[in-house]
Amino acid sequence: MNKLHTAIESVIKEQPKVNKNYWRLNYHVSTPAYWMNDPNGFSFFNGEYHLFYQHHPYSPEWGPMFWGHVKSKNLVHWEHMPIALAPTDEYDQDGCFSGGGIEKDGSMYVMYTGNTWTGDDHDKDLLQVQCLAVSNDGIHFTKFKENPVIAEAPTGDVHPYHIRDPKVWKQGNDYYCVLGSRTMDHHGQVLLYRSSDLLHWEFISVMAKSDGDLGYMWECPDVFRLEGHDVLMMSPQGVKPKGDLYHNLHQAGYVLGELDYHTGVLSHGDFHLLDYGFDFYAPQTMEDPKGRRIMIAWMAMWESHMPEQEYNWAGAMTIPRQLEWMDGEIYSKPVQELKELRGNVVRLEHVTVKEKKVIPEVIGDCYELEVTIDAKSAEQFGVKVRVSEKEETVISYSRLEGKVILDRERSGKGPKGIRKAPVQLKENLLHLRVFVDHSSVEVFINEGEKVMSARVYPSENSTGISFFSDEEISIVSLQKWDLKKCIHPLSDNFA
Ligand code: FRU
Numbered sequence: 001m002n003k004l005h006t007a008i009e010s011v012i013k014e015q016p017k018v019n020k021n022y023w024r025l026n027y028h029v030s031t032p033a034y035w036m037n038d039p040n041g042f043s044f045f046n047g048e049y050h051l052f053y054q055h056h057p058y059s060p061e062w063g064p065m066f067w068g069h070v071k072s073k074n075l076v077h078w079e080h081m082p083i084a085l086a087p088t089d090e091y092d093q094d095g096c097f098s099g100g101g102i103e104k105d106g107s108m109y110v111m112y113t114g115n116t117w118t119g120d121d122h123d124k125d126l127l128q129v130q131c132l133a134v135s136n137d138g139i140h141f142t143k144f145k146e147n148p149v150i151a152e153a154p155t156g157d158v159h160p161y162h163i164r165d166p167k168v169w170k171q172g173n174d175y176y177c178v179l180g181s182r183t184m185d186h187h188g189q190v191l192l193y194r195s196s197d198l199l200h201w202e203f204i205s206v207m208a209k210s211d212g213d214l215g216y217m218w219e220c221p222d223v224f225r226l227e228g229h230d231v232l233m234m235s236p237q238g239v240k241p242k243g244d245l246y247h248n249l250h251q252a253g254y255v256l257g258e259l260d261y262h263t264g265v266l267s268h269g270d271f272h273l274l275d276y277g278f279d280f281y282a283p284q285t286m287e288d289p290k291g292r293r294i295m296i297a298w299m300a301m302w303e304s305h306m307p308e309q310e311y312n313w314a315g316a317m318t319i320p321r322q323l324e325w326m327d328g329e330i331y332s333k334p335v336q337e338l339k340e341l342r343g344n345v346v347r348l349e350h351v352t353v354k355e356k357k358v359i360p361e362v363i364g365d366c367y368e369l370e371v372t373i374d375a376k377s378a379e380q381f382g383v384k385v386r387v388s389e390k391e392e393t394v395i396s397y398s399r400l401e402g403k404v405i406l407d408r409e410r411s412g413k414g415p416k417g418i419r420k421a422p423v424q425l426k427e428n429l430l431h432l433r434v435f436v437d438h439s440s441v442e443v444f445i446n447e448g449e450k451v452m453s454a455r456v457y458p459s460e461n462s463t464g465i466s467f468f469s470d471e472e473i474s475i476v477s478l479q480k481w482d483l484k485k486c487i488h489p490l491s492d493n494f495a
Helices: 003-018 307-311 336-341
Strands: 034-045 048-056 066-072 078-085 096-104 107-117 126-135 164-171 174-182 188-195 202-209 217-226 229-237 253-260 265-268 281-287 293-298 321-326 329-334 342-363 367-374 380-387 392-398 403-410 418-422 429-437 440-445 450-455 464-483
Touching: 003 034, 003 078, 034 066, 034 107, 034 293, 048 078, 048 096, 078 107, 096 126, 096 174, 096 217, 107 164, 126 164, 164 217, 174 229, 188 229, 202 265, 217 281, 217 321, 229 265, 229 281, 329 440, 336 342, 336 464, 367 380, 380 429, 392 429, 392 440, 403 440, 403 450, 418 450, 429 464
Parallel strands: 034 096, 034 281, 096 164, 188 217
Antiparallel strands: 034 048, 048 066, 066 078, 096 107, 107 126, 164 174, 174 188, 174 217, 188 202, 217 229, 229 253, 253 265, 281 293, 293 321, 321 329, 342 464, 367 429, 367 464, 380 392, 380 464, 392 403, 403 418, 429 440, 440 450
């Protein structure tokens, strides 16, 4: 039996046991079983959205990487597909690492990094090359015999081995790709390449690099145009904490500017985070046929404690978010298709809260909660979700700090801590859309101006929702919808 089939059998066999775990997610993509990290090859092909992911199909830990695969007609109902890529060749023997996907001449191409360990020190003893595979049906892939298509790092101030995560796009008649990289003395940077056929690549330039404060390596770059601006999204490793920012092990964000396709240089402004929570890394985007720029990220963080590993799975994706340019920043909003998941609804208006308010009919562990709060003269107020006597996940606003605070100190099992996002009230109002699933919370603040995502691991009976404030506030409107399950298992037919 070949390596792909053995891997598929491994996850199919484990899937029923994994699905008994309460923390499995109802409307977020995760693996049928075992480990996942970055989204890969996010693209549209033959009328469907395809999302691949870094996958280790034999244990809930990172290991030699395969590409797992899900597809969807509407970004909401996802179907698990057979594993798409396995590390079977000399050039990718220790892993098919991250990369992008693109449609060309009626076929789907994926470009990825082939990884080889050349010794025991995984930081120094490695060889990374860029590879291409093609599929006519979007399910079965053939690797090119010409692989690797980029066999070595360009000369210049480019580290020879840490070069990975190709993301491809088309501009005019040419294809371009960016690679995550670092300088010889370990500053993150991004390399730009051009090709006419996806097979032959010419290095153009270092497109952007850290000014010294933005980490030792930039992983998973992505470049796209958004309402007249060029955006470089990347995941810098090793950025030091600064005030309330950058407290996760690694960051994921963007710079906005203008890309000169001849020189290959991006002139750009400051780095901004794409998510201010705990669990958000390696985001990848695609432009869909409706012209929307859609982003999905790994809702986890390297080296974070993941209690679901005890149940033989690890990692999940965020919900798909639509990116929009607004006043010099990028807003992220849940894609509107997610409204299809809405079931039972509770609607309330003009509810006064002083100190504490529990609304008995507003409960759950899989829902969307939309609230507009008039802060009146309160200094500190907010909402608690996944509440029981012992547990709570707290989303609060501090007027003094001008920040929304996400607190998972008492969320249940798993890592703890608080994260803060700078937010100004608008006409003294705070608008929140909170997506809760069995082991996650995603908070969209003021129509996507800021987002905070977290994995949380509460017990099944922590279903309460309550409001609190130091002075009187008014819930101007509240809507809560139970959300339906929409992830379909990996079928036995694929074994
Ligand atoms: C980012 C990353 C990528 C790499 C992949 C390996 O999370 O480190 O740079 O390709 O994960 O799984």
